[in-house]
Amino acid sequence: MLAALEQALPATSFVYLGDTARLPYGTKSPTSVERYALQCAATLVQRGVKALVVACNTASAAALPALRLTYPDLPVIGVIAPGARAAVDQTRNHRIAVLATEGTVRAGAYQQAIQTIDARVQVTAIGCSVFVALAEEGWGEGAIAELVAKRYIGALFEPADAPDTLLLGCTHFPLLRNSLATLVPAGVTIVDSAETTARTVAALFPESGHDLSRRGHSCFLATDGPERFARVGSLFLGRHIEASAVERVDV
Amino acid sequence: MLAALEQALPATSFVYLGDTARLPYGTKSPTSVERYALQCAATLVQRGVKALVVACNTASAAALPALRLTYPDLPVIGVIAPGARAAVDQTRNHRIAVLATEGTVRAGAYQQAIQTIDARVQVTAIGCSVFVALAEEGWGEGAIAELVAKRYIGALFEPADAPDTLLLGCTHFPLLRNSLATLVPAGVTIVDSAETTARTVAALFPESGHDLSRRGHSCFLATDGPERFARVGSLFLGRHIEASAVERVDV
DSSP states (O other): OHHHHHHHOTTOOEEEEEOTTTOOOTTSOHHHHHHHHHHHHHHHHHTTOSOEEEOOHHHHHHHHHHHHHHOTTSOEEESHHHHHHHHHHHOSSSEEEEEEOHHHHHHTHHHHHHHHHOTTOEEEEEEOHHHHHHHHHTOSSSHHHHHHHHHHHTTTTOSTTOOSEEEEOSTTGGGGHHHHHTTSOTTOEEEEHHHHHHHHHHHHOGGGSSOTTSOOOEEEEESSOHHHHHHHHHHHHSSOOOGGGEEEOOO | OHHHHHHHOTTOOEEEEEOTTTOOOTTSOHHHHHHHHHHHHHHHHHTTOSOEEEOOHHHHHHHHHHHHHHOTTSOEEESHHHHHHHHHHHOSSSEEEEEEOHHHHHHTHHHHHHHHHOTTOEEEEEEOHHHHHHHHHTOSSSHHHHHHHHHHHTTTTOSTTOOSEEEEOSTTGGGGHHHHHTTSOTTOEEEEHHHHHHHHHHHHOGGGSSOTTSOOOEEEEESSOHHHHHHHHHHHHTSOOOGGGEEEOOO
């Protein structure tokens, strides 16, 4: 997500907070996730942010209303609405499959968001909790990832009227993208909400979009130890993060 | 762990607290785990418990000193010392392999505990974070579990002087026991700390051990939603837990 934001808004500075002391959110109840998201938001608001991107599907599903109520003057952007929009734009047969955490699936978040945009679309949502552990272990590719992916979605594309669009409804899942691609028939599109979300954010700040004369700066906050954040975060961001550049915060 | 305790102390009542809102502990820093363990203990002490069993290896590694300092009059039993003792009693070639979470391995908890008992023993500790997700998904057996186990311990028993004892240093890992057994050569013993820990606890309460005329009663507290606790807890306990029997608590 941060990589997509940095690309869409190169002159903007980002404060990235990873709630590593309490992750993963994907198996927690909506009540807990909402409370955690409000605590994280308070820390970010104290740092003077001009907008809040909820770069987690589970937190977007559980906490957007509470965040918007608490910060009525701050733009709060979740990943679910942009992801749903991208998938609906893509599908031709009105069938979308969503891979997400248990929490996002149980909340019915994508099902609702997609059918609000186009009520004709049939949504199949599959909880894939083990993907999160694989992504964090750096095992997004290889035989294990492919076998786990097969267990979760092996039967999904068998019917004649199978979905033609596969939406990655968790910010961890792009790390499994190549493994998923081995199971996805030709003609099925894999959609990741990071890019669409970044475009949504960029549209809010048109003036800061492409002033390449100055570069933004991203800084990192984590609620648990910086070493693990730096190691796992480097996998996600696709560039090296130094542990010494990660600030430990209590939220 | 609870199953072993119930068997060792059939007349005793247990209060089981699962900190499901913040699990897994295995990838968290010692500072966070210590804070969480103290909060959980406070809730249990309010319920009038006569002893505290820290039924989590990561929490045993991180929080025992702080718990004993905070509750000097309460017996506090961790799983690491009993597990280390059982493994040392078992090994003939003075080589023990420990499978644990990243946190337990990084803390060096088993390495220290084993070498305090017998300094001649060589300890190989391997962090197996993905096992936790597999156990919670109910995927402790089958092709995926075996492939993940092979990735973690495939090379462990190749050397001529390989360990003859494999200690399961996480309370989730007994659910992977059959998968691990397929990789373990004849002559290697798999040791699980639950039974030894239960015997340690039973020794503290000799009077309540085997009075079978009255049965104890276990009750369940969870910091997150009861449904997931009941589902995953039933896998671990080996008997059905009703969600309605789980009390949600804030710690």
